[in-house]
Amino acid sequence: MKAVVKYGKGKGLIEIREVPKPKIKEDEVLIEVKAVSVCGSDLHIYHDAHPYWPPMILGHEFSGVISEVGKEVKGWNVGDRVVSETRTGSCGVCYICQSGFPQVCEQKRAIGIGINGAYTQYVAGPARLLHRLPENVPFEVGAVIEPTAICVTSILERSHLQAGESVIITGPGPIGLISLAIAKTAGVKLVGITGRSSDEGVRFEKARELGADFTINVDQEDPVRKVLEMTDGLGVDLLIETSGGSKAIYQAFDMVRRLGRVCAIGISGRDEIPIPYDRGIFKALRYDFCFSSSWTAWEKAISLISKGLLPAQKFITHKLPLEKWEEAFHLLESLQAAKVILIP
Ligand SMILES: [Zn+2]
Ligand SMILES: [Zn+2]
Known part of the structure; x- marks a missing residue:
């Protein structure tokens, strides 16, 4: 064969x-x-x-x-x-x-x-x-x-996404798009997804088709400002990190509300990623690393x-x-x- x-x-x-x-x-x-x-x-x-x-x-x-x-x-x-x-x-x-x-x-x-x-x-x-x-x-x-089971494990079982919560997803690749669909299925009140100019074609279009309330092109817009604007200055309940990008991983700490959660699914492909550690402490964030x-x-x-x-x-x-x-x-x-x- x-x-x-x-x-x-x-x-x-x-x-x-x-x-x-x-x-x-x-x-x-x-x-x-x-x-x-x-x-x-x-x-x-x-x-x-x-x-x-x-x-x-x-x-x-x-x-x-x-x-x-x-x-x-x-x-x-x-x-x-x-x-x-x-x-x-x-x-x-x-x-x-x-x-x-x-x-x-x-x-x-x-x-x-x-x-x-x-x-x-x-x-x-x-x-x-x-x-x-x-x-x-x-x-x-x-x-x-x-991949759907991976997202269910990460988002629903590990990070406990609940109906009525607000969500931002970083990265509109396959895992980001599947995460978006699961967030919709879970009954969130608001879900957005970030990407780049190169995602304007197929992937943002797909995100809208799957029911994204908003998309953020980070090449044109500051994602932190946009997320705060969409949540009346509070930040989201849950951020789902699927991009593996160091900037997105850093900015996650400013997009999540105090006592909010980060659900990390994407692999970065690097040995180290800088994060604003103390900000995570002062906001009392929960960071869920997810695998399989x-x-x-x-x-x-x-x-x-x-x-x-x-x-x-x-x-x-x-x-x-x-x-x-x-x-x-x-x-x-x-x-x-x-x-x-x-x-x-
Ligand atoms: Zn796979
Ligand atoms: Zn074993």
Whole structure:
């Protein structure tokens, strides 16, 4: 089968290769991949700015159909429509796993990052990581459940966004746009999103379509002044940081109200970022660093999408055959896309 393989450490070093179909272990299933979504992390891996363990097939945001079931697997059958969590390798016995957060286990080697992923026709994985994909959710939408679950984990479970609150999101990339949709679903009274002049085309347009009350082009407007103006001088209840930009991370401390929260999802790609530490103390801010997704968030994301409460179809701007992975990467890097789906 054909697969997009990251074959070495360093920048680039990705190509389509002919690889053998994976063999499953007794507790695993083989999934025929129907759709796989390109993630910002895949771009970070391309640029050698994210942990990864080559050689491995890329792709961790996917949906498909079970085509083989291991001997010990119960409750799953050939033909079942599924999506899979990516926390392969989590040990299950360390303090972090036992306390209910196996997605943060140090031993984790995620699908498409630490082991072979889904930029191909078939992917093998443990049955315990599967979630059922309802009939009314198309496979391409199934492929964006993973990033949606990350946003649900971060925004709803970790930073406890509540109905009636005000929110600003920094960065209108895929995670920023999904965060926006989740904020709308949660019933916020006000939500804005920041970006740059290069986002005026596709991404701000998408943000408005998803219901943003306002957008801020930081190349033209001071985001702090604008946020204070929109909140009668108070600042927002919650800031969702998805840009990874050092200026946005610094300014967050002035956009959030006293006793407000920052939900940090975006990776900066740098070793250090300066922050106005004392201002955080005097305002008694809460800063939630977020990583990966919980089992419960997957179930919530799937239900919200299946019941029509979260318009995940709208995250998708492009669909391409797997062979065009380079074009997909380019569309994302040139800010012309939100979510790009590859079809093997
Ligand atoms: Zn991802
Ligand atoms: Zn563990």
